Amino acid sequence: MEASKVIHAIYTDDDVLMLAVKKVKAEKYHIEEIYTPFPVHGLDKAMGLAPTRLAIAAFMYGCVGLIVATVMMNYIMIEDWPMDIGGKPSFSYIENMPAFVPIMFELTVFFAAHLMVITFYLRSRMWPFKEAENPDPRTTDDHFLMEIAIHNNEESLSALLKETGAVEINIIDKEDAH
């Protein structure tokens, strides 16, 4: 496998970065990754990333939470130890449902929120004791970094990036490309 070379272009403003991304995309270069200190609105669309499926996952997690709440309350309050709820001892889940709605709501939110965050971390390949993939610590402060693979086009690419307003351009030999 040929040693892969990448170019790191560093920007200091998110608007400049956005324009640069559009220009680079228009020249038909493939952007490997962009590191930013904060989420840049519209960057995903400009880069042409596939839309996230996190929302669908969140919906399903919410449904799981709703089912867990229903089954749990039915077991606790109706089957295992039947409770007289609000002076209406009907011992039926559906007739006592208003009393369980807050729990059903809360567990729906709880499951959706927590599992969504966990999914997001795992999907972003972030877990405990993971080494940072971040190539330049300044991207956690006030710099933006665009990474593009080089295929024998070093000069033209550097010139293009310079033109888009990059403040610094580094050529990096990547040891292991994944």
Add this chain to the structure above:
Amino acid sequence: MEYKISNRLKLGAIILIVLGALGVSYGFWDSHQIEDVEDVKELLASESHHGESHDTEGHGEEHAEESHEEDHGESASHTEEGHGDEAYSAEAEDHKMTHEEHVLHQIHNRPYSALYVAAFFFFMIALGVLAFYAVQYASQAGWSPVIFRVMEGITSYVFPGGLLVLAIIWVADKHLFIWMDPDIVAHDAIIQGKESWLNKPWFFIRALIFLGGWSLYRHFSRKFSLAQDEADDNRYFKKNFRISAAFLVFFIYTESMMSWDWIMSVDPHWFSTLFGWYLLASMLVSGITVIAMVTIYLKSKGFLEYVNDSHIHDLAKFMFGFSIFWTYLWFSQFMLIWYSNIPEEVTYFVTRIEDYNLPFFGMVVMNFIFPLLLLMNSDYKRVNWFVIMTGIIILCGHYLDIFNMMMPATVGDRWFIGIPEISSILLFAGIFLLIVFRALGKAPLLAKRNPFIKESENFHY
């Protein structure tokens, strides 16, 4: 590009008004076909004849239940209940109101209620838009100025619509509000205790203060908004900001009191402390839905060229959010009363669940489940026809909401969504369309000198 109400729309609105007026007149004529107690007796006899087989079945079950209870030795509580009933019927005799008379009143109340529900529904849309519009100014929102003129068009209905509502209350009188009937008040200690608030002169003084305040704000904010178009500084915008903030304070108090007066007092024994909020949620969600619909309509005609999908998306987000807010308040009101089960409170929901089962739960499905599932996906909020279809469901649902607030107190179980109700909707829909779209034609559709107009034009999600 100037918008002018098209002849087709004008004609359509006038046809709606004529059809509605005919239907409403028919409703009044029809309800007076049953003139006196004898007619009601005949009616009830024919009805019970239809349901005879059901009745006997019901009786059988009741007997079974009674003997069952006696088996468990609960006869003590049973007799107590019996006593309660006797006391109640004695009281009823004192009122000198038989069941037939009661039914007669309900039949006569129906066209008034139908008219009032529709009038209030369209008025509430305009008022909700007015509050939303004031929020846009007070928060100095940057996304919405391109649809300010649409909102101003809709709020032109606040004053005429409010007057219509008050006129109906004035004419309908005790047909809607039993506390306006001196005979009833004379026998009712609870209403007597509330008389210092619930009496006709004070009711109308209050109503005029509310309506006057809202209309004044509407008048001046529109005036400043138009003046800002020609101004060379932001003076009028700042004025609008100030009066909007003041209006919101005035509005949140008066809207609450209006909800007690105009709606909650039809059940003068019952009260709910979050009723004002609950009505506000209905108001805002219907108002925002209508803003979205009018915007999409005008866009489809080639106007509002600066409104893009992101603006529709934001309106749809508000429709979604306020639908959930409405459900939250509806459920909060319902659950507390259901849980505590205090007779004088819970009777409100007992009536609705027993006599209004379909509209009561149907409304929750239309106002909550539908918007929740239809508008949850972010992409759907940008599809115009999807927003329109969901909007129609939301509007029907919130009409039903007002219907459920008013009808049980005035017509009891003699309700139906028939000619009086539908014609009333047509009548007020026609008036609403005529007034709103005429107002939309009176000014340019872009508030061009608003300080946020650039931001709004470039608004992008």
